[in-house]
Amino acid sequence: MYSFVKATDFFTILFFLATATVAISFNTSELDVLERARASVVEARTRFGSMATVEATNEVARSYYSLGLSDCEKLYDESEARLLNLVVAHENFTVEDVRTWLSGVLANHHTCLDGLDQSRQGDKPLVHSNITVVLGEALAFYKKTRGHLKKTRPYHGPVRPNQSGGMLVSWDPTGSRADFVVAKDGSATHRSISEALAAVSRIGKSRTNRVIIYIKAGVYNEKIEIDRHMKNIMLVGDGMDRTIITNNRNVPDGSTTYGSATFGVSGDGFWSRDMTFENTAGPHKHQAVALRVNSDLSVFYRCSFRGYQDTLFTHSLRQFYRDCHIYGTIDFIFGDAAAVFQNCDIFVRRPMDHQGNMITAQGRDNPHENTGISIQNSRVRASPEFEAVKGQFKSYLGRPWKKYSRTVFLKTDLDGLIDPRGWREWRGDFALSTLYYGEFMNTGSGAGTSRRVSWPGFHVLHGADEASPFTVSRFIQGDSWIPITGVPFSAGV
The missing domain is CATH 2.160.20.10 (Single-stranded right-handed beta-helix, Pectin lyase-like)
Structure with a gap:
């Protein structure tokens, strides 16, 4: 058995994600690109989070669907933290670091959608979301400009190399x-x-x-x-x-x-x-x-x-x-x-x-x-x-x-x-x-x-x-x- 929030709630989210498209000019600043990506993740996290709150009050809250929403909350939380780190300190990372993290944020988004598709047992709406568009354009920005952005310090992880050699x-x-x-x-x-x-x-x-x-x-x-x-x-x-x-x-x-x-x-x-x-x-x-x-x-x-x-x-x-x-x-x-x-x-x-x-x-x-x-x-x-x-x-x-x-x-x-x-x-x-x-x-x-x-x-x-x-x-x-x-x-x- 599994339960659903109201179909109108689910498709309202999909409508929002599918219709709010954003065009990123390659003349825009690097910080603008990252801010747009973060804003799209924050909005999706908020909306999916509200769905999970409603679902958790349902008598079958441990349904496939509620588990999928729980995954979404964790994944968007990770994505928001990753993008905030980039916004605050993007000069500290190489272009390949940034491309890796943006790719990871996109993977998180698709994992969320895959989990919800899995839970709805055949009801798999085609979602081409705002996040997909914004992250895709951000990835294109970094691929196009990677030879021009001056970033030379690779990310070694949160611990300095000499602490664990x-x-x-x-x-x-x-x-x-x-x-x-x-x-x-x-x-x-x-x-x-x-x-x-x-x-x-x-x-x-x-x-x-x-x-x-x-x-x-x-x-x-x-x-x-x-x-x-x-x-x-x-x-x-x-x-x-x-x-x-x-x-x-x-x-x-x-x-x-x-x-x-x-x-x-x-x-x-x-x-x-x-x-x-x-x-x-x-x-x-x-x-x-x-x-x-x-x-x-x-x-x-x-x-x-x-x-x-x-x-x-x-x-x-x-x-x-x-x-x-x-x-x-x-x-x-x-x-x-x-x-x-x-x-x-x-x-x-x-x-x-x-x-x-x-x-x-x-x-x-x-x-x-x-x-x-x-x-x-x-x-x-x-x-x-x-x-x-x-x-x-x-x-x-x-x-x-x-x-x-x-x-x-x-x-x-x-x-x-x-x-x-x-x-x-x-x-x-x-x-x-x-x-x-x-x-x-x-x-x-x-x-x-x-x-x-x-x-x-x-x-x-x-x-x-x-x-x-x-x-x-x-x-x-x-x-x-x-x-x-x-x-x-x-x-x-």
């Missing part, structure tokens, strides 16, 4: 200090991850250094949310198969996709090492996220992400994954972040009998966003239980979730389970001419491109100059912020 790799539980320690047997400062994070929250904004939480081996059945105020959190486990955070939230049982995540993180500068994030809902429960990330400058090292459909939600902003394992079936690496995966193992699992597998579903919805999925020097293979039957199912590198979906595989070993066409349509000819899918020097029995799709948006990349825009250095500006973690990475092709 090399810590993610060098930290050792036998000889290093943790701010909080979690152990299920009661032998540490906290029995659960939630308790430790509550302690971090109580410290508030007074802390200036990175907070280290050591999570001892064990299976932690928890639902974790690290909000935007909890920046610079570092989680360290005892190994990807020893420290496991698990849950089973899913869409059919009453969550939004965004809200189904076992572990969600919005605070910038999040680092994690030697852990597993898992959603055990199973393939029959469809969308069930293990990890959702909308943390800028986030790093995951030697971590595992296990699920089926929608395992890893690379929601937004800049993310780096090194030496990780990702398991899933349908769209199991998806979202609208600028995400780079290096030296990772991607395991395709057995889907339900009537299904196929799609590894990626990237969500770029505007041509000026600097987002996409880049998988480099990694391996795609069948999981052990799928190996014997992989020939009975079709498996693809990805499909376009949004109109300007962008994904590349660079120097990656592709198992023969990948269908010769390589990629699959989302719906008919949707996005086939506007997406960007690329393959560069891949190897393995599934890497041949002679029978690949002939879509206008598919590209076989023929040289390093075509592949280099999707590297750590250029795609996520990683050589300015990954070295402080100590995690190894390749800056180029």
Whole structure:
């Protein structure tokens, strides 16, 4: 069961968002562009917030629809804070920082609308909102003027580099200090991850250094949310198969996709090492996220992400994954972040009998966003239980979730389970001419491109100059912020 606010209320909002268009001249000032973007977000947040207040008084307030509105409130709150930071101190950030944050605000908006569409079970109005227009024009402004604006100081996150240099790799539980320690047997400062994070929250904004939480081996059945105020959190486990955070939230049982995540993180500068994030809902429960990330400058090292459909939600902003394992079936690496995966193992699992597998579903919805999925020097293979039957199912590198979906595989070993066409349509000819899918020097029995799709948006990349825009250095500006973690990475092709 689910409930609605009055249809007139819902469509009043959509009418407002669709009709209040704003034209941004490229002669306008940078501050004007950012102020307009912020004003559009503030107005939408206010209106959606009033809808959520009305819905919360309803007798079925925990309906899909109210959960969608709750997501919207959080997302617009994050967007407003991000844009306010830009308005107040835009000179402190590079053009790529600003483009990243504007892309993140747009991703938040679309996630809100996707959640409401999901809740209305087929009632999906076509919304081309004021926010979409204003943010699209702001992104175009920064793309056009990025060679002219003098911005030279990259954003390193809320903690200065010299406060945490090399810590993610060098930290050792036998000889290093943790701010909080979690152990299920009661032998540490906290029995659960939630308790430790509550302690971090109580410290508030007074802390200036990175907070280290050591999570001892064990299976932690928890639902974790690290909000935007909890920046610079570092989680360290005892190994990807020893420290496991698990849950089973899913869409059919009453969550939004965004809200189904076992572990969600919005605070910038999040680092994690030697852990597993898992959603055990199973393939029959469809969308069930293990990890959702909308943390800028986030790093995951030697971590595992296990699920089926929608395992890893690379929601937004800049993310780096090194030496990780990702398991899933349908769209199991998806979202609208600028995400780079290096030296990772991607395991395709057995889907339900009537299904196929799609590894990626990237969500770029505007041509000026600097987002996409880049998988480099990694391996795609069948999981052990799928190996014997992989020939009975079709498996693809990805499909376009949004109109300007962008994904590349660079120097990656592709198992023969990948269908010769390589990629699959989302719906008919949707996005086939506007997406960007690329393959560069891949190897393995599934890497041949002679029978690949002939879509206008598919590209076989023929040289390093075509592949280099999707590297750590250029795609996520990683050589300015990954070295402080100590995690190894390749800056180029």
